[in-house]
Amino acid sequence: MTATTTRTSRDARTSREPLLQVRDLSVTFRRSGEEPFHAVSGVSFDVQPGQTVGLVGESGCGKSVTSLAIMGLLPKRGNTVTGEAVFEGTDLLKLSPKQMRDRRGRDVAMIFQDPLSSLNPVVPIGRQVTEVMERHQGLSRKEAEPKARELLDKVGIPDPSRRLKEYPHQLSGGMRQRALIAMALACAPRLLIADEPTTALDVTIQAQILTLLKDLVQDSDTALIMITHDLGVVAGLCDEVNVLYGGRIVERADRHDLFARPRHPYTHGLLASIPRLDSARGERLNPVPGSVADNLPWDHACAFAPRCSNAVEACRTTQPELERIEGGVETPRLLRCHNPISEEA
Amino acid sequence: MVGVMLLLSLLLFVWLRSLPGGPASAICGDRCNPAKLAQIKKTLGLDDPVIVQYLNFLKRAVTGDFGVSTGVQPGRSSMEIFVERLPATIELGVLAMIIAVAAGIPLGYLAARRRGGILDGLTLTSSLLGVAIPVFFTAFVLKYFFAVDWHLFPISGRQGDIEATRVTNFFVLDGLLTREWDAAWDALRHLILPAVTLATIPFSFVFRITRAAVLDVLDEDYVRTAEAKGLSSKVITRRHVLRNAMLPVVTIIGLQMGALLGGAILTETVFGFPGLGDALARAFTGRDYSMLQLLILMAAATYVVVNLLVDITYAYIDPRVRTR
Numbered sequence: 001m002t003a004t005t006t007r008t009s010r011d012a013r014t015s016r017e018p019l020l021q022v023r024d025l026s027v028t029f030r031r032s033g034e035e036p037f038h039a040v041s042g043v044s045f046d047v048q049p050g051q052t053v054g055l056v057g058e059s060g061c062g063k064s065v066t067s068l069a070i071m072g073l074l075p076k077r078g079n080t081v082t083g084e085a086v087f088e089g090t091d092l093l094k095l096s097p098k099q100m101r102d103r104r105g106r107d108v109a110m111i112f113q114d115p116l117s118s119l120n121p122v123v124p125i126g127r128q129v130t131e132v133m134e135r136h137q138g139l140s141r142k143e144a145e146p147k148a149r150e151l152l153d154k155v156g157i158p159d160p161s162r163r164l165k166e167y168p169h170q171l172s173g174g175m176r177q178r179a180l181i182a183m184a185l186a187c188a189p190r191l192l193i194a195d196e197p198t199t200a201l202d203v204t205i206q207a208q209i210l211t212l213l214k215d216l217v218q219d220s221d222t223a224l225i226m227i228t229h230d231l232g233v234v235a236g237l238c239d240e241v242n243v244l245y246g247g248r249i250v251e252r253a254d255r256h257d258l259f260a261r262p263r264h265p266y267t268h269g270l271l272a273s274i275p276r277l278d279s280a281r282g283e284r285l286n287p288v289p290g291s292v293a294d295n296l297p298w299d300h301a302c303a304f305a306p307r308c309s310n311a312v313e314a315c316r317t318t319q320p321e322l323e324r325i326e327g328g329v330e331t332p333r334l335l336r337c338h339n340p341i342s343e344e345a
Numbered sequence: 346m347v348g349v350m351l352l353l354s355l356l357l358f359v360w361l362r363s364l365p366g367g368p369a370s371a372i373c374g375d376r377c378n379p380a381k382l383a384q385i386k387k388t389l390g391l392d393d394p395v396i397v398q399y400l401n402f403l404k405r406a407v408t409g410d411f412g413v414s415t416g417v418q419p420g421r422s423s424m425e426i427f428v429e430r431l432p433a434t435i436e437l438g439v440l441a442m443i444i445a446v447a448a449g450i451p452l453g454y455l456a457a458r459r460r461g462g463i464l465d466g467l468t469l470t471s472s473l474l475g476v477a478i479p480v481f482f483t484a485f486v487l488k489y490f491f492a493v494d495w496h497l498f499p500i501s502g503r504q505g506d507i508e509a510t511r512v513t514n515f516f517v518l519d520g521l522l523t524r525e526w527d528a529a530w531d532a533l534r535h536l537i538l539p540a541v542t543l544a545t546i547p548f549s550f551v552f553r554i555t556r557a558a559v560l561d562v563l564d565e566d567y568v569r570t571a572e573a574k575g576l577s578s579k580v581i582t583r584r585h586v587l588r589n590a591m592l593p594v595v596t597i598i599g600l601q602m603g604a605l606l607g608g609a610i611l612t613e614t615v616f617g618f619p620g621l622g623d624a625l626a627r628a629f630t631g632r633d634y635s636m637l638q639l640l641i642l643m644a645a646a647t648y649v650v651v652n653l654l655v656d657i658t659y660a661y662i663d664p665r666v667r668t669r
Contacts, residue, residue: 073572104575112573117566122588122663131584132574167664183574 018046019223020070020191025083027062027069027247039065040247041298043083047191052217052224054238054255056231056270060292062247063227067193069093071110072100087191106136109184113196115176119168125152125179126164132186151182156212174205178212185216192217193225198233210236231270235259240331243267246295246303249322252334257327263340265310302338314338346649353645354406354638358399361634367391368415371632389415402638411639416631417624423635426624427643432514433503434620436532437613438605440540445547446598453555453594454587460560468552475549480608484542484615491538498538501617505531539616543608547601554597558590565589591662599655603648 027040040062047053055063068074070085070092085092087108092100104110112118120128129151130144139147145164152160155178168176177197184192194213198206214237217224226238234241234255241258243251243266251264262268269288290307297303298319305315315338322336327343369385370377386392390401405412411423418426456465492500499505504516509528512519517536520529562568563586571585609622617623621640628636660666 071573073569101575101577104573106575110573112566112570114566118570120567120571120585120589121665123584124664127584131576131580135574135576135580169665180570183570 019049019051019088020047020225021084021086022046022066022070023084023086025066025069025085026081027065027074028080028082030078030080038247038298040069043244043247043249045242045249045252047223047225049190049223050217050221051240052214052226052238054226054228054234054241055244056228056234056241057244058229058270058288058292061244063244064195065247066244067110067195067225067227071104071108071193072097073104073110102136105132105184105189106187107189108191108193109187109189110193110195111177111180111184111197114200115173115180116168116200118180119176121168124165124167125171129164129179129183129186132183136187148182148186151186152179155179155182155185155216156208157182173201174208177201177205177209181209181212181216185220185222188220189222191223191225193227195227196229198230199228206233213237231259231274243270246292246298248298248303248336249334250304250336252322252331253327254331254333257331257333261327261343263325263333263335263343264337265308265339265341266304268341269307269309302336310337310339310341312339346653349649350642350646354403354642355399357638357641358402359395361637362395362398364632366632368632368634372415372419406638412635414628414633414636416633417627417636423633423639426636427621427639429514430619430621430624432516433618434606434609434613434622436515436517436536437539437543437609437618437620438602440536441543441605441608442547442598442602444540444544445551445601448544449548449551450555450587450594453552454559454582454590456552457556457559457563465556469556472549472552475545478545479611480542480546481611481615483545484539484612487538487542488615499531499535503532503535503619504528505535507531535618539612539618542616543605543612546608547598547605550597550601551594555590555594558593559586562586562590588662592659595658595662596655599651599658602651603644606644606647 021044023044025040025043026038029037029039031037043062043066045053055066057063065074069081072092072095074081081093083093087103092103092108095103119125126145126148127141129148130139130141133139133144133147134141137144148164149160152163157163157175157178163171163175163179168179171179177200181197197213198209201209210233213224216222224237226233228234238255241253241255242249243258243264245266251258251262251267253263258267259271262271266288269286272286273288275285288307289309294306295303296305296316300317300319302308302311302315302320305311308315318338320336320338322334325333325335325340327333369382369389369391372385373382383392390398393401402412409424411427413419414421414423414426417423452464452468456462456468459465488500491497507528509516509525509532510519510523512522516532517529520526520532567589568581568585571581576585606622606625609620610626611622612618613620613622614626621643624636625640627633628640
């Protein structure tokens with residue numbers, strides 16, 4: 001990491017200015033012949049320097065779209081992105097494609113779900129690491145190579161000199177994800193977005209990768225947005241958790257509060273659906289009933305109402321607002337629900 | 346590879362001899378009588394059983410002797426004619442392929458990048474026309490306008506009335522080697538119309554395959570990764586998109602390379618271009634067994650060699666093939 005980047009992130013921290021402020025982010029997909037689809041609406045959250053924030057929800061809840069929108073990686077055609085994503089005082093959504101290109105990989109980096117398909121099969125790993133540094137740090141390929149070796153070593157890839165020359169298909173799944181992490185961290189970004197980084201990996205490898213991510217962001221004071229459907233990942237990693245449903249945040253809390261006292265029936269359902277080792281044999285699992293397809297439109301109802309065991313009349317007629325509720329030690333708790341689960345439950 | 350060639354030579358030999366007519370009756374002409382015909386057959390060895398003929402053919406073929414031409418240039422050795430005309434067709438084929446690739450790959454890429462745009466529509470249509478319009482028609486149209494009407498290019502042949510020293514029989518190359526720039530330029534001008542004509546078919550294939558491959562690759566996760574790294578669009582295009590999209594394109598270039606001779610028959614005939622396609626057309630009409638056998642076997646050998654080259658190129662581009 002260079003001296004300047006360290007300084008800026010420290011300064012940012014002391015002044016308590018959030019590193020990233022997402023305000024009222026909405027993404028609408030328009031396909032000809034179809035109704036516009038609001039993939040994300042009115043999502044707002046902050047990320048402090050060095051903080052790890054989780055975006056949690058099931059497939060289709062808008063968590064990946066949120067991150068792609070912040071990165072400016074959504075296809076231009078057919079998509080409308082509104083709102084703000086202010087990163088160190090600059091609204092990323094207002095940057096020109098060229099300006100955004102200069103920031104991606106340098107200030108904000110991203111790692112993706114499937115490490116095999118996310119790596120170019122015909123380019124050696126080393127080249128895929130050095131090209132980021134060539135692009136953003138003005139290094140030559142020769143200068144970047146020793147740094148790439150260091151990076152691979154740092155992310156726990158054994159024999160980095162040999163691995164540099166190898167191709168993605170010659171690496172194991174875990175090694176590939178480590179290589180992708182190395183690429184993302186090559187320019188010491190201040191914000192890292194990880195989109196389901198462990199979903200495609202074996203369980204044993206998942207734990208290793210999560211530990212690695214945790215150590216790396218702590219050591220380098222990098223902020224992390226962790227996108228996942230896996231509450232286990234959240235429990236181990238995130239400071240603050242945002243639960244998304246149908247493109248909106250339905251609950252936000254400190255991870256301890258969230259696990260101890262989930263207030264939104266959806267969060268509660270997600271937690272209850274995790275199979276437990278100490279439950280009696282033959283006991284039924286508790287899935288959240290229904291699927292995203294059952295959603296109601298948010299404009300005059302709660303989208304989750306059809307799948308909710310706590311639903312009352314208001315849930316089908318009025319849209320719940322995201323409101324501040326009691327509790328929350330460091331992170332203020334927010335909840336979008338007409339009939340939340342009582343704290344005692 | 347040797348097995349393929351051997352089997353093909355046998356099939357070819359038998360097929361040719363099962364066709365009606367033959368070199369003897371072709372040489373004998375209209376005012377032929379059975380005695381004269383039998384005499385000619387005897388001198389050509391065509392009265393032997395087919396299997397004996399085949400073994401004799403094989404015995405001589407391995408030494409490079411494919412017999413004497415009876416139709417294209419009667420009396421000359423087929424091999425001699427082949428060697429003399431080969432450079433012409435190579436020049437033509439290579440230039441045609443260069444045109445097809447140089448136009449097909451960039452246009453295919455641009456069309457994919459602007460899918461549904463004007464350029465996409467135009468190039469798609471023109472590539473359709475490229476395959477749909479017969480080569481001889483394209484040849485006549487180009488020749489009529491560019492050579493006959495507008496005098497931009499010569500009408501036929503490989504070289505005009507010009508002093509030129511022969512070194513390799515590749516006329517353009519000869520001109521460059523001997524620094525006879527006017528001769529090289531003249532030879533190139535003779536090549537352009539036939540080469541453009543011949544390029545229409547491989548162009549259509551290269552264009553369409555490139556377009557489809559680029560569209561596939563653009564949707565790949567690793568292109569999104571490259572975007573997420575903020576790489577310049579030049580690097581993304583070259584290293585991440587095109588390098589992966591080239592795999593199917595290389596295959597189609599190889600296949601089209603082999604298919605060029607088919608187009609060369611028509612193109613060379615229309616433009617009076619003295620190459621192998623022209624020789625093949627004459628050999629057919631003249632029922633010239635030895636010339637036909639040589640040309641068709643060589644065409645097959647070209648296919649085999651090109652396929653090998655494709656495999657080698659594949660291994661060069663795709664490391665997954667290399668380690669397998």
